[in-house]
Amino acid sequence: MTGTDVRNEADDSGPSGYAAARLRLLCEEGRSGPPRRAALAKLTDDWLAGLFTAGARDLRGVSLVAVGGYGRGELSPRSDLDLLLLHDGNAPDAVAALADRLWYPVWDLGLALDHSVRTPAEARRTAGEDLKAHLGLLDARHLAGDLGLTAALRTTVLADWRNQAPKRLPELRDLCAERAERQGELQYLLEPDLKEARGGLRDATALRAVAASWLADAPREGLADARRRLLDARDALHLVTGRATDRLALQEQDQVAAGLGLLDADTLLRQVYEAARVISYAGDVTWREVGRVLRSRSVRPRLRAMLGGGRPVAERSPLAEGVVEQEGEAVLARSARPDRDPVLPLRAAAAAAQAGLPLSLHAVRRLAAVARPLPTPWPAEAREQLVTLLGSGRPTVDVWEALEAEGLISRLLPDWERVRCRPQRNAVHIWTVDRHLIETAVRASELTRRVGRPDLLLVSALLHDIGKGWPGDHSVAGEIIARDVAARIGFDPADATVLATLVRHHLLLVETATRRDLEDPATVRAVADAVGTQSTLELLHALTEADALATGPAAWSSWRGSLVADLVRRVGAVLAGDGPDEPEPAAPTAEQERLAIEAFRTGSPVLALRAQPEPAGEEEAPGAPEPLGVELVIAVPDQPAVLPAVAGVLAVHRLTVRTAELRTLRLPDDVDDGALLLLNWRVAAEYGSLPQAARLRADLVRALDGSLDIAGRLAERDAAYPRRRGWVAPPPRVTVAPAASHHATVIEVRTQDAPGLLFRIGMALEKAGVRVRSMHVSTLGANAVDAFYVTTGTGAPLPDGDAASLARVLEETLRA
Structure with missing residues (x-):
């Protein structure tokens, strides 16, 4: 008819x-x-x-x-x-x-x-x-x-x-927010309201209204198709139920899927979730643009009056190489070349999340359109930027969604496509599989001070349920995928094995603690055999807690937490042995010896700055992440305040310390029996290019003789370019490692990396009157994991009370 x-x-x-x-x-x-x-x-x-x-x-x-x-x-x-x-x-x-x-x-x-x-x-x-x-x-x-x-x-x-748009649109935004609070997010609900939930048909209509105001417009790509999919699902729902309902109840999903010609209810939910995600993201972008336009309308008349007319230029503050902040968003710098810089998408995302800023739609689309694919394995910087992004707390979610909206996540991690928008038909889970993985990373970012390898914790959080996109036991499938992903993004074989173990056994602790007799030695021994090492146990404990907290309120409780902690304590006792002593330093290279002799003869610092190829050479410590940037070797006669002087000069020159070692070097007998400090650091420029070695040496000489006011220079720099933090990082944790060395007291510092961090630590150690015998510093993403081997002025380990007091002073210094 x-x-x-x-x-x-x-x-x-x-x-x-x-x-x-x-x-x-x-x-x-x-x-x-x-x-x-x-x-x-x-x-x-x-x-x-x-x-x-x-x-x-x-x-x-x-x-x-x-x-x-x-x-x-x-x-x-x-x-x-x-x-x-x-x-x-x-x-x-x-x-x-x-x-x-x-x-x-x-x-x-x-x-x-x-x-x-x-x-x-x-x-x-x-x-x-x-x-x-x-x-x-x-x-x-x-x-x-x-x-x-x-x-x-x-x-x-x-x-x-x-x-009336300046008045009406804020009202509409508040109305949408109130409805979202009441109805929840469509893209995660097992029984979503297709109309009222966030990302539903009401929000699509609101975006049409915003466009009609001519004040802002929603990103159009995919929006019409998303609206059509939701309308099609509602049509089928009406026909199945015979009622005017918008709630896609569980008992009707199979029939609705059949009415739409889909394979099953999970396929239906994935399509609905994908549509809702498009609308939600379009809403985020649109309302952000509305706010920006309304703010500019209220500010520009005043600026024009102050400047005598003309259009004011938007202020741009640097965030990272190729990334700046402009009008409340992270955007690409004018000099950025995404076609020549394959790490830029991850660097921009990490910088945005660390600053608590949204990544602009234009930036994401440009990156998606022209950025080159990363090589396999990834360069070290790419892996570090991924870790930084995952460790940025709650802002990670919005930045990740922006990347995902333009297909960048599936391009970086092809295995992600199988878990994207995948529903979890379990009342305990409140998120889809992909969002649960990101939520676990967010929770894990709060626990990074508890582990020695926060990078492995964060990546395992991202991957622990990656096997849910495959048939069979998701832990078994996930172990294979995790090992492959770890190698692809550049972890060495030892780290890849740890990640695979964490994914394979991410349910082991909670299932054993709640279902087995912990008094049975066989139970504890089985867990110890599966975990293997104390450091892996430490990581698995944190991952277990993060996973449960990200699942939903019913998945974790103080009772479960206490059972898991008891199991970890018992397993730790089985795995415990004598603590490791201070690492035996490698023999100095010929160049290091040459620098040391020259420093001794001249009585002043000597340094060399050279590019370091990737991947790192075999001299790297087993299990350590491959280094970034360039190698800086400094030889300087042993004297007070060397650590804060070197760290401060590097901070003044905007050099980020990726790894750092400091040790005392005895000169050959035919030269003299004096001692020098040998510093072997790897650094990277925060923005732009590296300074010349001669400039670094000149400033280091001034810092050591007291004529360079490092604290004042750093204060001036921070005032000119204040570093914003959109997320409050976990508080620093400073501990005394028991029985870690027979020759020194080991102070472990785990904190958020920041410009001038080593300078502040060095100054605190200097004021405490202790001598740094050696140090081993790693920056893993945005986390600093440092160990300082300190002694008294006579070269003995600190008394227990003095060591505890020093740890408290350092922690208070870093909290300030």
Whole structure:
């Protein structure tokens, strides 16, 4: 039956004919989606127009207008009919009679009706008082009667909307936020409301309203298709239930999936989640742009008055190489070359998350369009930037979603595609698989002070459920995937094995603690055999807690936490042995000896700065991450305050310390029996290029003789470019490692990396009057994991009380 045939039958048969034609249309094979919604709207238009014509007769100055969803032509099988009877006020009694002739046939057919009778002035006044009414009128569509009356109202209402946008759009944003708080996020709910939940049809309509204001616009790519998918799902839901419902209940999902020709309910939910994710992300971008425009409108007049006219230039503050902050977003620097810098997507994402800023839509799209793929294995910087991103706490979520919206995550981690938007049909889980993995990383970022390898903790958090995209035991599949991903992103074989072990056994601790007898030595021994080492146990304990906290409120409790902690204590006792002594330093290289002799003869520092190829050579400590940047070797006669002087000079020159070693070097017997300090550090430029070695040496000489005010220079730099933090990092943790060395006291520092961090630590150690015998510093993502072997002035380990006091002083210094 054609659309014309349906219309004619409805016209000929009245309400019953319309009902029959409507039923045939809904049951018609092969017609669904937008074509059926358009046909249903057309059928309803013609029927209502016929009722209007029959009732209006010679009545003038009256029109029938569809508003809201019906005005947009989005009629689902059980949708309300939103109608406005518009009149000029000259014949109120006749208009009231006409309204009865329109509304009662609709009610008689059992159709839901939202109706009103108003003059243009009344409609405009109602819109001014009621935001929802104003939104409905933005989609007003003429059905019958006086076309000029409808057109005039549309023009007036739209003009009011644009004129009042600075007031109306914040109201609309608050309305959307309140609804999201009440209904939840569609993309994560097992029984989502397709209309009211965040990312649903209401939000898609709100984005249309924002676009109509001409103040801002939503990113269009994929938005229309996402809206269509949700409307299609609602159509099928209405047909399955026979009710005007928007909630996709569990018991109806299989039938709805079948009605849409989908494989199963999980496929349906993935499509719904993907659509909701597109709408949610578009909303985030759009509302951010609205806020930016409104702020600029209020600030620019004042700036222009102050500057004497002209357009003010947006301030840009550096965040990382190729990344700057502008108007509350992280954007690419003008000099950035994503076509030549494959690490830039991860660097930009990490910088944005660390600063608590959104990554601009333009930046993400440019990166997605032109950035080169990373080589395999990844360069060390790429891996470090991924770790920094994962360790940035709550801001990681929004930045990750921005990358995912443009396909960058699946490009970086192809295995991610299998878990993206994958539902978890478990009442304990409150997130999809992919969001659960990111939430686990967020939780793990709060526990990084508890482990010696925060990079392995964060990456294992990201990968622990990656096997859920494959058949079988997800832990077994995940172990294989994790080992492959670890090698691809550049971890060495030893670290890859640890990551694979963490993924394979991420449920081991909680299942054993809650289901086995911990008094049985065989139970504890089995866990110890599976874990292997104390450091892996430490990581697994933190991962277990992060995983449970990210699952939902029912997955973790103080009781479970205490059981797991008891098991970890027992397993740790089995794995414990004699603590490691201070690492035996490698024999100095020929160049290091040459620098040392020159430093001794001249009585002043000597340094060499050279590029370090990747990957690192075999002299790297087993299990250590490969270094970044360039190698800086400094030889200086043993004297006080060397550590803060070197660290301070590097901070002044904006050099980031990736790894650092300091040790005492005895000169050959044929030279002298004096001692020098040998520093072997790897550094990278925070922005731009490296300074010349001669400049570093000159400033180091000044720092050692006290003529360079390092603290003042760092304060000036921080004042010029204040470093913002959008996320409060876990507090620093400073401990005394028991029995870690027979020759020195080992102070372990775990804290957030920051410019001048080593300078502050060095100054605190100097004020405490202790001597640094050696140190071993690693920067893993944004986390600093440092060990300082300190002694008294006579070279003995510190007394226990002095060591504990020093740890407290260092911790207080870093908290300040």
